[in-house]
Amino acid sequence: MKTKLYSLFAFICILGNIATAQETYEWGAKFEFDPENEKDVKFAMVDNYNTFLTSYIDVYGMVAEHKLLVRKFDQKNQLIETYTTELPTFDKGAYYNYIGSADAGKDKVVFFSEAYVGKTKKKEISQTVFDKSTGKFTSMVIANIPIESAMKSGTTYFELSQNKRFAAIRHEKHSGRKDPQVNIITVIDLQNISTVWNKEYIFQDGFHAKSYGVSNTGNIVIVAADKATKLQDYLLLGSALGFEKKAFSTYMEVHKPTIFNIGQKEYLIAFNKEVKGIIKDPYENILLYDLESGNVIANNKAVGLYSHKDIVDVSIRNLFIENNEIVIFSEGKLKAGTKEQKSYGSTMTIPTAYYHFTPSYMIKLSLEGEIKQKVKLEISNNNEADLYHSFGVNLNKGKFYIKTSGYSGIIHLQIDGSHTPVFYIDGGTDPNKTSQMKYINQLTHYLPDSNTFILTRTIDQNGMSLVSVKGANIK
Numbered sequence: 001m002k003t004k005l006y007s008l009f010a011f012i013c014i015l016g017n018i019a020t021a022q023e024t025y026e027w028g029a030k031f032e033f034d035p036e037n038e039k040d041v042k043f044a045m046v047d048n049y050n051t052f053l054t055s056y057i058d059v060y061g062m063v064a065e066h067k068l069l070v071r072k073f074d075q076k077n078q079l080i081e082t083y084t085t086e087l088p089t090f091d092k093g094a095y096y097n098y099i100g101s102a103d104a105g106k107d108k109v110v111f112f113s114e115a116y117v118g119k120t121k122k123k124e125i126s127q128t129v130f131d132k133s134t135g136k137f138t139s140m141v142i143a144n145i146p147i148e149s150a151m152k153s154g155t156t157y158f159e160l161s162q163n164k165r166f167a168a169i170r171h172e173k174h175s176g177r178k179d180p181q182v183n184i185i186t187v188i189d190l191q192n193i194s195t196v197w198n199k200e201y202i203f204q205d206g207f208h209a210k211s212y213g214v215s216n217t218g219n220i221v222i223v224a225a226d227k228a229t230k231l232q233d234y235l236l237l238g239s240a241l242g243f244e245k246k247a248f249s250t251y252m253e254v255h256k257p258t259i260f261n262i263g264q265k266e267y268l269i270a271f272n273k274e275v276k277g278i279i280k281d282p283y284e285n286i287l288l289y290d291l292e293s294g295n296v297i298a299n300n301k302a303v304g305l306y307s308h309k310d311i312v313d314v315s316i317r318n319l320f321i322e323n324n325e326i327v328i329f330s331e332g333k334l335k336a337g338t339k340e341q342k343s344y345g346s347t348m349t350i351p352t353a354y355y356h357f358t359p360s361y362m363i364k365l366s367l368e369g370e371i372k373q374k375v376k377l378e379i380s381n382n383n384e385a386d387l388y389h390s391f392g393v394n395l396n397k398g399k400f401y402i403k404t405s406g407y408s409g410i411i412h413l414q415i416d417g418s419h420t421p422v423f424y425i426d427g428g429t430d431p432n433k434t435s436q437m438k439y440i441n442q443l444t445h446y447l448p449d450s451n452t453f454i455l456t457r458t459i460d461q462n463g464m465s466l467v468s469v470k471g472a473n474i475k
Helices: 002-020
Strands: 024-027 039-044 051-059 065-073 079-086 095-104 108-117 122-131 136-146 155-160 166-172 182-189 194-202 207-214 220-226 234-239 242-247 258-262 265-273 285-290 295-301 311-322 325-342 349-366 371-376 391-396 399-404 410-413 419-423 437-447 452-459 463-470
Touching: 039 095, 039 437, 051 095, 051 108, 065 108, 065 122, 079 136, 095 155, 095 166, 108 166, 136 166, 136 182, 155 207, 166 207, 166 220, 182 220, 194 234, 194 242, 207 258, 258 311, 265 311, 265 325, 285 349, 311 391, 325 391, 391 437, 399 437
Parallel strands: none
Antiparallel strands: 024 463, 039 051, 051 065, 065 079, 095 108, 108 122, 122 136, 155 166, 166 182, 182 194, 207 220, 220 234, 234 242, 258 265, 265 285, 285 295, 311 325, 325 349, 349 371, 391 399, 399 410, 410 419, 437 452, 452 463
């Protein structure tokens, strides 16, 4: 009986805590948005006056479009203007690929893309800078790469450093099954949008680049894997001075690494497995590695977090150093099935695999790599990739504020795994309250100066709007 009374008292206190907060809402008007074809949607250059939302469309067919979009919103979340530009090209018959984007200081965002033509055997990688002070786009070529043909044009990848200062573009040239893999690495300093270094690396040992990460000092770490998957992975450290191999003393298959700093020292953290075989859990361990000394600090068991047979990828979405502990937020992606999808600009449909973002965790480690705590986030199971991630994280003064589909608002997640609601969204004054809507968890931003949360949701089949919640009780 006492337990029930204490639980009831705690529940009343939580409700009272929420009720006493003087939250005010600014419901942005619905604007047109294409959830099927707009990709890499994210906030950029957010300040106390304006919010910007960036995305791109790169589709072929009868109604082809290859363009970048920047939407500008005012303090009331009303869409003021939409800026667009075509992906840069040197030929009207070129194929295009969007590579990635990032903030470049407080007033600019830079997009990276490529265009290539088989008949000229040429590929250009370009950067396009949008300056919010002028509302203008400017583009320039940063790399010219020869290709064999349109079908053998290679693949280009993009990664950001944890501090968001450096971007690394890795172009993997097309190669035959028995040919050495050729990689062209370009690292850009986003503070001044300039190339820091550019180098070519050829794997002469039968290995290839499986994944890579970027350090906070503009270096890269490539996970190299054997093409025949018979030998253990190793690390390849790249900088303006050259490349250096770092071998593991035991067998290890390492997934995408995250590079971070503790003080001046650089470390790598990654999921991995230590035992050969396809039936083994590929994400059974969490590796902490000292990049300077080349030593494994710890590789502790995390069995069962991502052992589902349909898991196709696990990413470390966020990493923080708090209270002398490493805190990571991870997210799984699994194949959920197939569905008929209409081709853009056509009435025809084709069976297409679709994916869900699913198991997500807050994992706390000591600075020595010991796993101290694993907290499963409460999420829904309908977070369809790639738009609807399982969660969004904002850190303010050592406190984690989380948006998941399991809650209609924001929760405060304690470092010990406990959580309390900050607010539930009250849709009583929402002009779109009768419409079908879904919040995009990762598109959540906190403005500490005004104690304002900005959230984003899709509305019906072709709309989106922003909503801000000001004055929530975050103490």
